[in-house]
Amino acid sequence: MAGHARPITLVGTPVLHQPCRPVEDFDAALRELADDMFASMYEADGVGLAANQIGVDLCVFVYDCPDADGERHKGVLVNPVLELPALENRRLDDSDEGCLSLPGPYARLARPDHATVHGFDVIGNAVTVEGTGLLARCLQHETDHLEGKVYIDRLSARTRKKVLKEYEALRAESPAG
Template identity: 85%
Template sequence: MAAGQVRPITLVGTPVLHQPCRLVDDFDAALKELADDMFASMYEADGVGLAANQIGVALRVFVYDCPDEDGERHKGVVVNPVLELPALENRRLDDGDEGCLSVPGPHARLARPDRATVHGFDVTGAAVTVEGTGLLARCLQHETDHLEGRLYIDRLSSRARKKVLKEYETLRTEPDALSG
């Protein structure tokens, strides 16, 4: 169980989700508290990753707790991440399902590179590098996108995006749709 306080998840359409986040300058107690709150909020929402703007904080921070392609679980915090993807000639795409806590309910197939690396810092300011495969690679890309003001639905075709948003709206307005 995370030590932080659960905060509400920010939903699609909220301005903080659709604009780039600010770099973190202060590696202080407030940053550690934010990370703790992010873990608590992610676990409460049953997620595997969460960006700071998903709880309304426009800072370049994300947390993750998910397995790689071998099933090994990875957990951590990345502050001011820089995403690195394989060169095009070495890139293989994983056409898996993707969802988002800020667009709760629907999922859609989205091709992403099957490997990803993120360079950044932990909450103390120490340099970290996270290399991911499988779900972890998808998570690193998804959370970094959030910090750029992009949701996974922004990477879908307009037809797929409309379908996801229609399903999301149906689930929001018809609580019984969740059970059915």
């Protein structure tokens, strides 16, 4: 696979906490960024990765994960726009969620069990991705990143504090910490 793994940006780094810029140039640099994002995601054992998670403030994310039926989906979404079911049709999935930018802890987070994202591929073709199960969660999680949100921003204050405390303890224990 082409691409070079880049370091994952950790929670607290400004680029993770501000909205990303829309992509305007669908060029070789964008394709190289997507290749590096896939390499970075695979090296970190993730199922999705937003550009700001490797320090690039552009509206791009990659994903490679299964849907509710176990079918694997892989792709790149540029300038994505998330669409969720109407409230009366929405069913929540309260599975555990984690993040490569906050390695270690997981927390239960209710999200709609179905999501659709409209955007573009790396050469500028319009694409729509519909997801259920883990793919729906991934589409929502990565779109959040591009808006400057991390999953812990959606948790209660108490749960968020607990997750951050666990994360800090893990960092203190690790040799790189």
